[in-house]
Amino acid sequence: MQRLSRENIQFIDNYLKNSDVLFTDIRVEMVDHVASDMEALMNEGDSREFYYIFKDYMIKNKSGLLKDNKQYYKASDKKILRSLTKKVCSFKGVTLFFLILFIFNFINEFSFVKNAPIVVIILIGILYFFSVNKNKERYSSVERITFYFMIIYYIINVFKITNFNYETVIIMNLTRLKIVSALIIFVLIMLFITGFEFKKEYELKYK
Amino acid sequence: MGNSNLYKGSLTTIILKLLEEHHKMYGYEITQKVKELTKGELKITEGALYPSLHKLEAEGLLDVEVTKVDNRLRKYYKLTEQGTKETVNKLSELQEYIKTMQALVNPKFVVK
DSSP states (O other), X not given: OOOOOHHHHHHXXXXXXXXXXXXXXXXXXXHHHHHHHHHHHHHTXXXXXXXXXXXXXXXXXXXXXXXXXXXXXXXXXXXXHHHHHHHHHSHHHHHXXXXXXXXXXXXXXXXXXXXXXXXXXXXXXXXXXXXXXXXXXXXXXXXXXXXXXXXXXXXXXXHHHSSSOHHHHTTTOHHHHHHHHHHHXXXXXXXXXXXXXXXHHHHHHTO | OOOHHHHHTTHHHHHHHHHHHHSEEEHHHHXXXXXXXXXXXXXXXXXXXXXXXXXXXXXXXXXXXXXXXTTEEEEEEEEOHHHHHHHHHHHHHHHHHHHHHHHHHOTXXXXX
């Protein structure tokens, strides 16, 4: 049985990385697929050098192979929402929400309650960015979470920029504003925890 | 293969069934097994297989195990408890579908 060398595998990995397969969890599987297929060809009698087999393989299969790379976010979205829902509905999640609400209960400054979510999203965003980029490996679901941070950020900004702002929506009611702000902060914290857990799980699997 | 569109809707069921029988499998192994079982009639492309595997994993039906094999990492898939239950449902759905199609295309031959 012929097997590809470590250098050959590294070559395939680099090639896919340069073809925009940036996420380790997706690339690992593609590398194994390409390598397994190439080894099968070699064992069936293709005696050419690695480079020539690889070149022909990629000409034939590259578009089909890279199709998955463009679809990763669909599975990631499902994974994120499933994990997030589980956390939000858990005892710890519900407790955290009421704890945030309880803290807001002591704050009666309208502008503070109104601006709290934007401050929290900036802080969490920066913290998430640095913790995610700490090592060079990138993982699909971990990075997909930044998309959700962006959505929340834009929602907050749309409320702030247009006339359809917090005050209008909640008709100047501080209690309602506290609930909305607490809910946004709660979701942000849950997203951060979800992303962090994904990162740990990926690092453990793909070490 | 005759018409790959006819098989598309059954891909997840095929994957679940294979994993039910083989405990754990990796992507390439699944494509080869299907090719072997169907005598080359059905070839699952990587562009269809991996998104389906990832979707099943995201839905909690499959669990992933990563192992180092032959100088590279290999991602094995296996059924979760929920996945095992879902396999039974999907298989009975598929059998019902086959029966219905049989009744439609060949009414004289009724599968009981």
